[in-house]
Structures are given as structure tokens and as C-alpha cells.
Amino acid sequence: MAIAHTSPMGVSTPPQKLGSWKCIAGYFGCDERTAKRWERERGLPVHRAPGGKRSAVFAYSWELDSWMESSVRATEKRPGGSESTMLESAAMLAPADLGPADRVEAPTPEAAPPEREARGRWMVLAAAAAMMLVAVGFWIQRGPRDVSLAKSTARESSVRHVPATGAEDLYLRGHYFWNLRTAEGLARAQDAYMQAVVLDPSYAEAYSGLAETYDLLPQFGRADLGDALNKAESAADRAIALNPNLPDAHAARAFALFYWDWDIAGSDAEFRRALALDPNSVLTHQWYASTLECRDDGPEALRQIEAARRLNPASAAIATDAALFEAEFGNYAAGMTALRDIELTQPTLATPAWFLMELNFAAGDLPAYVAEAHRYAAITQAPEDASLADTVAQGWARGGRVGLLQTLLRFRMAAFDRSASSNYSSDTGFRIGEILILLDRPKEALPWFRVALIKHNIGLLDMEDCPWAKPLERDPGYAAFFADIRRTERGTPAHPALVRAGLRLPQ
Numbered sequence: 050m051a052i053a054h055t056s057p058m059g060v061s062t063p064p065q066k067l068g069s070w071k072c073i074a075g076y077f078g079c080d081e082r083t084a085k086r087w088e089r090e091r092g093l094p095v096h097r098a099p100g101g102k103r104s105a106v107f108a109y110s111w112e113l114d115s116w117m118e119s120s121v122r123a124t125e126k127r128p129g130g131s132e133s134t135m136l137e138s139a140a141m142l143a144p145a146d147l148g149p150a151d152r153v154e155a156p157t158p159e160a161a162p163p164e165r166e167a168r169g170r171w172m173v174l175a176a177a178a179a180m181m182l183v184a185v186g187f188w189i190q191r192g193p194r195d196v197s198l199a200k201s202t203a204r205e206s207s208v209r210h211v212p213a214t215g216a217e218d219l220y221l222r223g224h225y226f227w228n229l230r231t232a233e234g235l236a237r238a239q240d241a242y243m244q245a246v247v248l249d250p251s252y253a254e255a256y257s258g259l260a261e262t263y264d265l266l267p268q269f270g271r272a273d274l275g276d277a278l279n280k281a282e283s284a285a286d287r288a289i290a291l292n293p294n295l296p297d298a299h300a301a302r303a304f305a306l307f308y309w310d311w312d313i314a315g316s317d318a319e320f321r322r323a324l325a326l327d328p329n330s331v332l333t334h335q336w337y338a339s340t341l342e343c344r345d346d347g348p349e350a351l352r353q354i355e356a357a358r359r360l361n362p363a364s365a366a367i368a369t370d371a372a373l374f375e376a377e378f379g380n381y382a383a384g385m386t387a388l389r390d391i392e393l394t395q396p397t398l399a400t401p402a403w404f405l406m407e408l409n410f411a412a413g414d415l416p417a418y419v420a421e422a423h424r425y426a427a428i429t430q431a432p433e434d435a436s437l438a439d440t441v442a443q444g445w446a447r448g449g450r451v452g453l454l455q456t457l458l459r460f461r462m463a464a465f466d467r468s469a470s471s472n473y474s475s476d477t478g479f480r481i482g483e484i485l486i487l488l489d490r491p492k493e494a495l496p497w498f499r500v501a502l503i504k505h506n507i508g509l510l511d512m513e514d515c516p517w518a519k520p521l522e523r524d525p526g527y528a529a530f531f532a533d534i535r536r537t538e539r540g541t542p543a544h545p546a547l548v549r550a551g552l553r554l555p556q
Contacts, residue, residue, distance in 0.1 A: 065110045066247045073108050092116070092276065109243055115283040210292070213249035220245045220255050227262055230366055230398060232270040232429075238262045253295050256288035260301035261332070264308075269399070271431075274505060278309035299323035300333040307340045309505055313540025316340060331361045335370060342370075344542040345511050345549055347378030365395045373404045377549035392424065399428045413555030415453055419445055433464065450555075451488075458484045465500075479506040486517060487554055495526050502533060509534055511542050517554045 067073045073095065074084040087093035094112040097105070212220070223241035226234040239262045245255035263281035266272035282305040288298035303319030306312040320340075323333040338353035354371045361367055369391050376384025385408065392401040402425035409417040419442050426434035437460060444456030461484065465477045478500030485494035501509055512518050513531045521527040 066243075067108045067110060067113075068105070070106055073106070073113070076108075076110060076113060094280075109247065111246070111283075111287070112280070115280060210251060210253065212245070212252050212255075216245045216249035216252050216255065219248065220252070220258060223255070223258050223262070227258065227265070228366075230265065230269055230400065232431075235262055235266055235270045239266075251291055253288045253291035253298065256284050256291065257295055257298040257301055260284035260288060260298065260305070264301055264304045264336075275309055278305040281305040282309075294326055296323040296327040296330045297332050299326070300330065300336050304336050304340070307343075308507055311505065311507075311510065311538050313344070313538060313542065315539065317540070329360055331357050331364070331367070334360065335367050338370065338374065342374055342377065342549065343507050343510060345514065346542075347374070347549070350374050351378055365391060365398055366400070369395075369398065369400045369404065372401075373408075376404075376408055381550060397428065399425060402428060408550055411550055411553040411555065415445055415450060415555075419453075436460070454484055454487055458488070476501065476504075476506045476508065478504060479508050483554060491521060491524070491527075495524075495530060498530060502530070502537065510538065515553065 067076055070081045070084055073093075074081045077084065084093065084095075088095045093108075094116050095106050095108050097107075219241045223238040223245065225238075226241065227238035228234075239259065242255050242259040242262060245252055246259065249255065260281045260283075263272075263277045263284060266277040267274045282302055285298050285302035285305065288295055289302065292298070299319045300323045303316040303323065306319060307316035320333060320337040323330055324337075327333070334353050334357035338350045338357065341347075341350035341353060351374055354367065354374050357367045358364075358371050369388065372384050372387035372391060374384070375387065385405070388401045388405050388408075391398070392405065395401065402421050406418055406421040406425055409415070409421060419438070422434075422438035422441055426438045440456050440460045441453050444453040446452075448455065458481065461477055461481045465481065468477065478497045482494040482497040482501065485491065485497065498509070498512075513522070513534065518527075522531065
């Protein structure tokens with residue numbers, strides 16, 4: 050049974066691929082200029098074929114629906130009365146080529162004739178009403194649809210869904226590229242899974258694969274954390290609606306809930322549900338271990354990653370995580386040795402070099418940190434990574450520890466300025482804050498930590514437990530900051546005596 054989606058214009062349609070600006074604009078009932086403005090100013094999810102900005106564009110209807118839903122949610126969360134909310138909603142929906150009097154920023158009565166002012170007000174109300182229709186459509190989609198779909202899925206649970214011709218091949222292709230854990234691999238995986246979804250809108254595994262891809266895009270593809278994980282949650286929701294008994298979909302949802310929403314309790318519940326459905330789900334054990342590591346729950350993280358390793362001993366990604374957790378919570382020397390072995394035998398896998406960079410920096414072994422920065426850049430082939438490696442090498446050569454920190458600070462701040470509008474890096478603020486702490490400038494560090502909180506950097510979750518952060522609690526500004534972190538959390542981290550090695554700072 051295919052899921053019918055409610056388009057922004059209230060029409061029930063199956064998921065589809067829209068192959069031009071005209072089709073995309075028509076989906077929203079607006080003109081092409083407005084759709085292009087939404088892409089430029091509001092992140093409308095439009096894709097381009099290889100070849101640059103002038104290449105053919107396309108979009109997927111369910112992604113457009115998710116984008117509109119997130120816009121509705123963001124509007125609902127804004128402070129202010131209902132009138133301001135309606136005006137902001139209307140501003141998003143108003144066509145780009147309206148005259149000045151027709152825009153949401155209506156002129157004052159003195160500046161506009163009564164008839165023009167009335168027309169402008171009508172446009173505001175019409176656009177706001179359209180937004181309300183969109184909201185209602187999504188509430189309907191999220192509410193009764195889930196109940197009826199769950200019932201029908203339960204009735205059909207004994208019958209395995211047979212994918213449409215060609216959809217399973219696309220799914221398997223996506224899974225192969227997803228396993229590469231590279232930016233190019235994830236881009237190819239995303240494309241394959243999307244094609245599978247368009248070909249077969251009721252293919253739950255393809256939606257789950259797409260969710261898993263979005264989950265990894267911030268780490269390996271430099272995607273915006275919030276944008277990627279919101280899409281991951283949306284794709285996982287669709288997979289679960291189609292098949293509530295799909296463990297990987299629950300694991301993908303748990304991942305997004307933890308790393309973006311900081312919903313510890315909800316994430317744990319989804320992981321437990323996934324393990325109840327399939328105790329041998331490798332993905333669930335591995336990703337559950339990663340969230341436990343971020344909460345400094347070392348013993349349980351080690352148990353979960355060991356379960357994943359025993360189920361799939363050939364996985365380099367799992368072996369890398371197991372080595373990291375061993376270094377952080379078990380035998381540091383053994384874990385570091387294992388990471389170096391994996392680095393030598395898996396030359397295209399970037400995570401071993403990244404973990405070694407982090408651990409060497411935390412331990413104060415800055416020459417080793419510089420060496421790993423060059424290895425990491427050689428693997429990713431990213432200009433930003435190569436520039437970082439050159440920067441820290443020059444800083445170390447010229448001024449030792451202080452020289453390295455000062456040049457690294459300038460590099461991070463410049464990177465933040467370049468990426469502030471796109472928010473491509475979720476941890477830049479946190480990194481800058483750490484460097485300023487090391488340079489004994491804690492007052493300057495606090496605003497950067499607050500930037501990290503806005504961007505949901507997961508390193509803040511247990512920052513309060515770090516030995517270097519303990520003295521900061523006496524400062525009223527930091528005390529209020531830690532209180533804000535606790536209010537953001539949904540559930541309670543472990544708060545153990547032992548903080549993982551990667552969160553320590555060199556003496």
C-alpha cells in the first residue's frame with residue numbers, strides 16, 4: 050500500500066520527482082521566482098545534476114513536504130502573538146514579485162491609499178490562511194494517518210513487501226555506497242535511495258536507508274547537522290509508518306533524536322525497540338554504543354560495541370569505534386595501537402585518523418596531532434582539511450604549543466566566518482571555546498560555547514563533567530550556561546567520574 054502525501058496545496062499525491070523549477074513552483078502553487086528565492090533564503094531542498102549551478106534542477110515531493118513542515122514547526126516555536134506568527138508565515142508564502150504595497154511589510158496608513166492597503170492586508174491574510182492549510186495538512190498526515198497505517202501494516206505484517214521492479218537494486222546500490230563512509234559514497238547512496246523511494250513509495254527499507262544516510266552526512270559529508278538530522282527523522286518516520294517492525298528505521302530515528310534533539314529518553318526507547326525487534330541488529334548495537342560514548346557511559350558503550358563487533362567482525366567502521374572506546378574507557382595504549390593498525394590497513398577510511406587527531410590533541414601530544422592532521426587531509430582530499438594540517442604544522446614549528454593554539458584559533462575563527470551562513474560545521478564554536486580555555490581566556494570562550502549550544506554540539510552534553518570545566522562553575526555566566534544545557538537535555542546523561550579521553554584538554 051503506497052502512502053499518499055498531502056502537498057502544500059492540499060492535494061493527496063504519491064511521492065514524486067519534480068524535474069524542473071516549473072514543476073517545483075507548481076507543487077507549491079507559486080511562481081518560479083518565489084521557489085528560487087525559497088531555495089536561496091530558506092533552504093528549500095532542491096538538487097542539481099552534476100555540472101554546476103546552471104545544471105538541471107530536481108526535487109522530491111516528500112522532501113518538499115518535510116521542508117514545509119519544518120518551516121511550520123519553526124514558526125510555531127517563535128515567541129510572539131498569533132498576529133506576528135501569521136505575518137511571518139505569510140512572508141514566507143508571499144510571491145517574490147509582489148509590489149511594495151502587497152508585501153507582508155505593509156505600509157503605514159499615511160503612506161498608502163486605503164484601497165492599496167486593503168489589498169495588501171488581503172494578501173497577508175490569504176498567505177497566512179495558506180500556511181494554516183499546510184499546517185492542517187501535516188497534522189492530518191502525522192495524526193490519523195499513522196494510526197490507520199499502523200493498523201493496516203499490522204494486518205499485513207505476515208506478508209513481506211515486494212519492491213517494485215528495479216527498486217531493490219537501487220536499495221542495494223545505496224547500501225553499498227553508504228558503507229564506504231565517504232562524502233562521495235554518501236552522496237551516491239542518497240541518490241540511489243531517493244530513486245528507490247520514487248520508484249516504490251511503499252518501500253520502507255529504502256526510506257530507512259535514506260534516514261541512515263542523512264544521519265551520517267554531517268560527519269562524513271559536512272552537511273548541516275540540524276538540516277540533515279531533521280531529514281533523517283522524517284525519513285525514519287515514513288519507514289516506521291510503512292513497517293513498524295523495521296529495526297534499522299528505529300535505530301536511525303534514535304540516532305537523530307539523540308544528536309540533534311538531545312532527547313536521551315526518546316533515543317533510548319527507540320534503540321530498545323530496535324533491539325527487541327532484532328537483538329542481532331549490528332547497526333543498532335553500533336549506533337547505541339556511539340550515543341552511550343557521548344554520554345560517558347563507558348561500560349555500556351563497550352558492551353554494545355563488542356556485541357556489534359562479534360556480529361560483524363569484518364566491519365572496519367565497527368572496529369574503529371571499538372578501538373576508540375577502548376582508548377577512552379578501557380586500555381588507552383591498546384586502543385591507540387588498534388586505531389593505528391586500522392589506519393594502515395584501511396587507507397580510505399577517514400575516522401581512524403580523525404579519532405587519533407582528537408586523542409593526541411587531548412593527551413597533549415601535539416607533534417602526533419599534526420602528523421594525523423596531514424593523514425586525515427590526505428584521505429578526505431578536502432581543501433579545508435589540508436589547510437588545517439598546514440596551519441597547525443606552521444604554528445607548531447614557529448611557536449610550539451602556544452604558536453599552534455594561536456594559529457589554530459585564527460584558522461577556526463576564519464572557518465566560522467566562512468561557514469556562519471551555511472552552518473556547515475556544528476562544532477566550530479565548541480572548538481574555538483576549547484582553544485580559548487587553553488589560552489587562559491575563559492571570558493572570551495563563553496560566547497563561543499553558546500554558539501555551540503545553538504548548533505546542538507553534542508560535546509556540550511557532558512562538558513560540565515570535564516575537569517577543565519569544573520572551575521568555570523564559579524563564574525555566574527558559566528553557571529547559567531550549564532543550566533541552559535541541562536534544560537535542553539531530555540533525559541539525564543550518565544555524569545560519571547571518568548570522562549572520556551577525547552573530551553580532556555592538554556595541560
